Amino acid sequence: MNRRRFLAGAAAVSVLPLAWRSLIAGGQKPSNVVDSKSSSAVGKIHRSEEEWRKLLTKEEFYVLRQEGTERPGSSPLNEEKRPGTYVCAGCALPLFKSEWKYESGTGWPSFYTAIKEHVETKQDYLLFIPRTEYHCARCGGHQGHVFDDGPQPTGQRWCNNGVALDFVPAENA
Numbered sequence: 001m002n003r004r005r006f007l008a009g010a011a012a013v014s015v016l017p018l019a020w021r022s023l024i025a026g027g028q029k030p031s032n033v034v035d036s037k038s039s040s041a042v043g044k045i046h047r048s049e050e051e052w053r054k055l056l057t058k059e060e061f062y063v064l065r066q067e068g069t070e071r072p073g074s075s076p077l078n079e080e081k082r083p084g085t086y087v088c089a090g091c092a093l094p095l096f097k098s099e100w101k102y103e104s105g106t107g108w109p110s111f112y113t114a115i116k117e118h119v120e121t122k123q124d125y126l127l128f129i130p131r132t133e134y135h136c137a138r139c140g141g142h143q144g145h146v147f148d149d150g151p152q153p154t155g156q157r158w159c160n161n162g163v164a165l166d167f168v169p170a171e172n173a
């Protein structure tokens with residue numbers, strides 16, 4: 001590599017978003033913030049796989065930590081209609097408000113928007129087509145995928161695994 005190209009590379013590094021640079025400086029690989037749409041100020045939770053296995057049920061671990069997908073229609077949250085807040089099952093960070101929930105007919109709890117500072121997105125190719133995966137900004141737990149076939153006012157469908165969420169009724173908040 002000649003000196004000119006080396007300098008061009010160094011300049012590119014220096015324009016990385018601040019959050020990425022601090023992650024890199026901290027020695028943590030920003031593996032799950034690829035294409036992140038959020039530069040949230042939410043403090044991160046890091047746990048080992050072993051710790052998560054102890055804290056989560058088998059199903060929660062499969063979805064949250066291994067990007068699994070629950071069987072459609074299997075979550076009791078499909079029927080949940082009370083006012084309240086949907087929080088991450090891994091760390092209790094609020095992700096959705098009940099008024100954003102709608103019946104998508106897919107068999108998964110669906111919302112037309114999310115608490116944007118509390119979610120991060122990335123592209124995944126698990127089905128060989130690009131999809132936008134989203135996960136909890138605090139613990140990195142996989143929640144679901146967001147599609148652009150939802151209702152107004154956003155036109156988005158945040159298709160969430162019910163097992164990745166806990167519901168907190170408004171009267172308990």
Ligand SMILES: [Zn+2]
Nearest residue numbers: 088091136139
């Ligand atoms: Zn979380």
